[in-house]
Amino acid sequence: MQLRHHDDDHVPVMAREALNLLQIKPGGIYVDATVGMGGHSQAILEKIQPGGLLIGIDRDKESLEKAQARLKPFSDSLRLFHDNYKNLPLILNNLAIKPVDGILIDLGVSSYQLLSPERGFSFQSDAVLDMRMDRTQQWNAADLINNSSEVELADIIYRYGEERLSRRIAAAIVQEREKAPITRCSQLASIINRVFKVRGHQAIHPATKTFQALRIAVNEELHGLEDFLSEAFSFLKSGGRIVVIAFHSLEDRIVKRAFRRLAGQCICDQPPELCRCPRLPLGSLITPRPITPGPEELAANPRARSARLRSLEKV
Numbered sequence: 111m112q113l114r115h116h117d118d119d120h121v122p123v124m125a126r127e128a129l130n131l132l133q134i135k136p137g138g139i140y141v142d143a144t145v146g147m148g149g150h151s152q153a154i155l156e157k158i159q160p161g162g163l164l165i166g167i168d169r170d171k172e173s174l175e176k177a178q179a180r181l182k183p184f185s186d187s188l189r190l191f192h193d194n195y196k197n198l199p200l201i202l203n204n205l206a207i208k209p210v211d212g213i214l215i216d217l218g219v220s221s222y223q224l225l226s227p228e229r230g231f232s233f234q235s236d237a238v239l240d241m242r243m244d245r246t247q248q249w250n251a252a253d254l255i256n257n258s259s260e261v262e263l264a265d266i267i268y269r270y271g272e273e274r275l276s277r278r279i280a281a282a283i284v285q286e287r288e289k290a291p292i293t294r295c296s297q298l299a300s301i302i303n304r305v306f307k308v309r310g311h312q313a314i315h316p317a318t319k320t321f322q323a324l325r326i327a328v329n330e331e332l333h334g335l336e337d338f339l340s341e342a343f344s345f346l347k348s349g350g351r352i353v354v355i356a357f358h359s360l361e362d363r364i365v366k367r368a369f370r371r372l373a374g375q376c377i378c379d380q381p382p383e384l385c386r387c388p389r390l391p392l393g394s395l396i397t398p399r400p401i402t403p404g405p406e407e408l409a410a411n412p413r414a415r416s417a418r419l420r421s422l423e424k425v
């Protein structure tokens with residue numbers, strides 16, 4: 111199937127909800143830790159005039175360049191950084207900015223990345239199996255597929271894809287790569303297809319979960335996320351809010367846990383008398399349950415369907 115860009119590629123997910131929760135005010139200082147194509151950034155920039163500042167980060171240089179062009183009218187109120195958001199503390203310290211009024215983190219992969227065939231994120235493309243969000247990173251998905259052991263592959267596919275057939279898929283990959291290296295998305299997709307053919311019809315494309323797992327592993331998307339959320343939170347003003355949009359349950363679980371811990375709630379499975387969770391609330395949960403997109407947004411933008419938004423306010 112031919113991949114192409116759609117007009118809605120650049121429509122930010124749950125923008126109205128995110129902006130309302132961030133309580134954006136003119137003159138405020140905000141962080142967009144995942145600028146992507148700049149949709150949320152633009153909406154924030156419009157609301158912080160006059161005198162506000164937005165610090166924007168993305169590890170994808172090409173996305174950032176596109177966002178920079180889009181946000182040109184706001185260049186006086188914008189500082190963009192090609193970096194991993196985990197370096198936010200360093201960035202803010204270097205700018206001598208502390209604290210900030212609000213932080214937005216729209217996790218995961220952008221539709222620009224997914225739909226750009228040459229980036230190698232999609233099982234529907236024939237591109238090199240790349241999947242790096244940051245193309246200056248040394249290793250890509252093909253390296254992972256060809257150099258990991260069968261056990262490591264099965265573990266990645268199971269943990270990050272929640273794929274029940276992880277072991278069979280890993281075995282099929284190892285069998286195939288003994289003949290020749292696996293270098294293209296289509297090649298990997300057909301190996302996975304063959305594993306599933308034996309199992310009959312599937313509701314989603316058989317390669318969906320394995321590709322998600324590889325993408326998460328290549329970009330170390332969940333690695334250190336919980337600690338990063340706590341650290342980012344420490345840069346907020348009292349009354350400032352952090353808003354996180356997650357796109358799958360693995361991510362959302364981490365966000366939920368981090369926020370509950372910061373809100374002084376129990377995050378262990380122990381009975382109350384054995385619980386040792388810190389109970390000092392540093393924040394208050396604005397969304398005890400995640401917010402999901404409304405029917406209008408879902409009708410206009412089906413790719414928003416798995417979004418889960420959570421927010422925490424610094425006390």
Ligand SMILES: C[S@@+](CC[C@H](N)C(=O)[O-])C[C@H]1O[C@@H](n2cnc3c(N)ncnc32)[C@H](O)[C@@H]1O
Pocket residue numbers: 120121122123143144145146147148149150151167168169170173193194195196216217218219220221243
């Ligand atoms: C869902 S998109 C964001 C879309 C954006 N909010 C918009 O309105 O266009 C996620 C973005 O986060 C970036 N990203 C993911 N992990 C990152 C990380 N650890 N550091 C910096 N950027 C990251 C990706 O490159 C991608 O552009």
